[in-house]
Amino acid sequence: MLSKKTKYGLKALTYLASQANKEPVQIAEIAQHENISQKFLESILLSLRKTGFLGSKKGKGGGYYLIKDPSEIPMTTVIRVLEGPIAMVPCVSLNFYEKCDDCPDENECSVHKLMLMVRDSALEVYRNNTLADILT
Amino acid sequence: MLSKKTKYGLKALTYLASQANKEPVQIAEIAQHENISQKFLESILLSLRKTGFLGSKKGKGGGYYLIKDPSEIPMTTVIRVLEGPIAMVPCVSLNFYEKCDDCPDENECSVHKLMLMVRDSALEVYRNNTLADILT
DNA sequence: AATTACCCTATAGATTTAATAGGATAAACA
DNA sequence: TGTTTATCCTATTAAATCTATAGGGTAATT
Numbered sequence: 001m002l003s004k005k006t007k008y009g010l011k012a013l014t015y016l017a018s019q020a021n022k023e024p025v026q027i028a029e030i031a032q033h034e035n036i037s038q039k040f041l042e043s044i045l046l047s048l049r050k051t052g053f054l055g056s057k058k059g060k061g062g063g064y065y066l067i068k069d070p071s072e073i074p075m076t077t078v079i080r081v082l083e084g085p086i087a088m089v090p091c092v093s094l095n096f097y098e099k100c101d102d103c104p105d106e107n108e109c110s111v112h113k114l115m116l117m118v119r120d121s122a123l124e125v126y127r128n129n130t131l132a133d134i135l136t
Numbered sequence: 137m138l139s140k141k142t143k144y145g146l147k148a149l150t151y152l153a154s155q156a157n158k159e160p161v162q163i164a165e166i167a168q169h170e171n172i173s174q175k176f177l178e179s180i181l182l183s184l185r186k187t188g189f190l191g192s193k194k195g196k197g198g199g200y201y202l203i204k205d206p207s208e209i210p211m212t213t214v215i216r217v218l219e220g221p222i223a224m225v226p227c228v229s230l231n232f233y234e235k236c237d238d239c240p241d242e243n244e245c246s247v248h249k250l251m252l253m254v255r256d257s258a259l260e261v262y263r264n265n266t267l268a269d270i271l272t
Numbered sequence: 273a274a275t276t277a278c279c280c281t282a283t284a285g286a287t288t289t290a291a292t293a294g295g296a297t298a299a300a301c302a
Numbered sequence: 303t304g305t306t307t308a309t310c311c312t313a314t315t316a317a318a319t320c321t322a323t324a325g326g327g328t329a330a331t332t
Contacts, residue, residue: 001221001225002224002225003288003290004289007225010247010250011246011247026307026309027308028308035238035239037290037291040290040291043291043311049309049310056309057309058297058299058300058307058308058309059306059307059308060300061300061308062298062300062308062309064309085137089138102170102171103171107272109147109272110150110270110271113272114146114261115138118258118262121257121261122254122257126254129253134250135246136244139319139321140321140322141320141321160277163277173321173322175324176321176323178279179280181278182280185278185279192277192279193277193278194276194328194329194331195276195277195278195330195331195332196332197276197330198276198278198330198331199277
């Protein structure tokens, strides 16, 4: 399951990307437009700022804005920051690899074999789509 | 993340599929060979029997065995029984569809759009692989 | 009748997720 | 300079889910 955090984060990024100009948008406006708990969204936007997707401005007229062009933001990076590993098991993860406690040999594990294929197929989708591509 | 239930279930099915003959295999043997908690595995095998993947025999010489040929068991059905929906959000699920509480229009939702692609790519993998295909 | 091994329900412990609370900090503006 | 606006940050809680265990019941074999 996709976490709410990822869902809300994606929606917020989309909303920012669909803005006509690059003026900061307030949390309240995004939360209201996307039906998201404002406080929860606040923490999500904060993490997106810290990971370099968003800029922010305090005080009146402040808010969040995209730092890069939507076409420069691949879904791979967004998903990894919001959701974590793209792989469904750590033993097939590119960026979050971990060996399984059980499983003496990955090359003889059917789960490993299957999940490698699943990871590759998901990765292809995320790599071929930027924030600009998923705008409606 | 793939649940342990799914992981263990897949491993157990694989182990049964790799048996030379169709004699029942005891839970203890599977648990030991795959490093799985026996009691936990017991409940997983039970659910696999109830959903028509496995047969069982009680008493001495009893155990679990595959009902169908491994090549007749597509990963789609296995994953759906063990893990649940293949889709990462209910609004793009074929077998477990649910409308989002937020989101007035799915056709204008970027998350929907992205997750539809991810679902399709995963589905292709699961549809093209049977239990026989993931044996090592 | 004794042994073996699956059958079944309930429950507890651990982890993760989702959301809330409450205030600190900084910018704008009158 | 003081008030308002809006982000920044930490801690905590509530809920849900996952994982595993407990404890006995049932059926088949020998």
